[in-house]
Amino acid sequence: MSGATATTAAAPPGLDLEKLYAARLHATRARPYLATALFALHVVESHRVPTMAVDPYWRCYASPAFVARTPVEELASVWVHEVSHLLRDHHGRGDRLAKRLGEDGPAWRLRVNIAADCEINDDAYGDGLIAPEGAVAPALLNLPAGRLMEDYVRSVHVNPHDPYVAWLDCGAGADGLARPWELGPDGGHGLSPQERDAVRFRVAEGIRGRPGDAPKGWRRWAEDALHPPQPWREVLGAALRSALASGGAGEDYSYGRPARRSASLPGVVLPSLRRRPPRVAVVVDTSGSVSDAELGSALLEVAAIGKAVGGRRDQVSVLSCDAAAQAVQQLCRAEGIELVGGGGTDLRTGFAAALRARPAPDVVVVLTDGQTPWPTAAPPCRTVVGLFPRPARAREWDPDYRPDQPPDWARVVTIG
Template identity: 75%
Template structure:
């Protein structure tokens, strides 16, 4: 996608739709989404842009000067913003990090482009000139928008991208030229969810043709939204942002009270990003499906603390605690175990790490002894469901029911 040129009088729909057909042939698992977009002619967009209601705004001049092969890639690029919910994610990041103004939204658009462009082109789709890749900003490939957003600022490397505007569907900021929620041909929330679900099923049905990024997206899209995820995320945010959590003294910004003590420099209390340690119960009583669900919860926990995966560590624990893994990608964390359960070892390992976590999250079925003393940080327990009446708690004593989580832990039932 390139910058605008000489305006064309009319939009060449034949060329535009031929490019969409070529995009669907190159990425058949995205065909449902591509044909769900409603096109709107617009001379106010540089190239092509989308709003959150699945309208695609198209510049006639851009279509006139761009080869069909490159237009096909533009179709896939724009629909990728919508499928990956870049508008919703940008809104959440803006709220969490206090990002305001068009400059920050341009950064979000650039970061979103970095997430999808290393997935879009090649394998039947031409690579146009002038688009932004992670390598353009000297950043690693394969990361998410939230990660890229932390790693660059507007400056010399981004000055050639000032024209970039993929619409509110890419960064969440409504444009004057968009039709808005009451305009014609927009998709309802239910219709948008249905499109995403069908695309995700298509990707799962063609495991050999989709990239790793799209497979990961499909796995998350097909995992049904559950009320416990919102509760767990809220509990983690509350634990990580409570009084004392993530707070420390620093001389980097002296206290204002220093003025009352000439010659004495007092430190100020500053809040740093909270650290979270996740302990996953890998004992024999936890099923493979529950372990898979636990990894999805780990990704949700990372989002709950602002997407800083470098601040989340994961421990696998049965009767002994395994190696502590920093959270890079959830699918790369080995969950070893299979014996009995003693999460006291997990607590001890988590609390012995340096720097110490501000919150500990335990994902378990509850068949474990608990620490007798309250840990010096907040604790959230995610409990996998168990039916005590079936005697599944102890083969030697079917009537035995272990103690529940202690009162000092925030408990959220999973499932």
């Protein structure tokens, strides 16, 4: 009997769900735009997690001892901190960063975790939320505020054997490295990728609906969530391939290989319909408003266009244009293309020169910053515009001002 009593006394305390849920309600009142995400988390009791942590499947692991000794107000801040890791996709970004830099392992992932904490904590607290004890903020590491995890990780240096850093472990949801105490992809109560995206979208809509209530970091996140930046090289390549594959472009009859229908007509040779490589005219904006770096990027795109037409560089012509069209050059190597210009901008002359070429191009690709007048009528071929980004501005009082937006008949892709 005494042994049973001793065993009962030694048993660890259970998780105080009532206190934990009260803290979540407090977090929801302080940050109403995060309510959908906070209530999407499934709580898992764990005696192995140091404090609270999340995995990529939206499970929140909570230590009963940590919940018992932490005030409700501070637990509310921890709720917000943990769900922020998931909303900002720190696990996915950590994986992509590890692949890009060739770094991995627990020590490096710990740096990612701390860098992600810095991204969250620089503007997470105040206005109803207190900073949790030991929270890592950029100022604590003498780093500037308002940066992203990818910027902070290069400046974070920690000793993985320091006992203090164990309390900073926010789980795989913060850095992408699976922990032994996590349930993994096959565990119960995880959200599917579609459900996770739906939660992010609802939160982003809530922030956009009440922008004055959210810090700058969250407003920036919501804008990216609702309007994610396009992988512009892939989009430009897809737009070019779509233009090259358009119906009727580059088709012609040839007697080089007779049509199979000739067998049904003895003594008659019928031509077959053959697709020749499409002809592409590339107009590069070389005006003074285009930087050397952007011209270098334009040459990279010219090389990619050569590959897109199956390596037939003789089918690609390059034309430099500022206020006047310069000489047309055939593409041999991108490095051998001479881009001439530096004056004002009028790409209408570049369009006219490209369309005068014989044989006429099937596709016109324009690489420009958009500070130019455009042709009033659509060319008789497909047009793809690679647009170097410029800040929006309006100068109606300036007689030299030109609208930035290309016409509707062009397929536009923002470069960079």
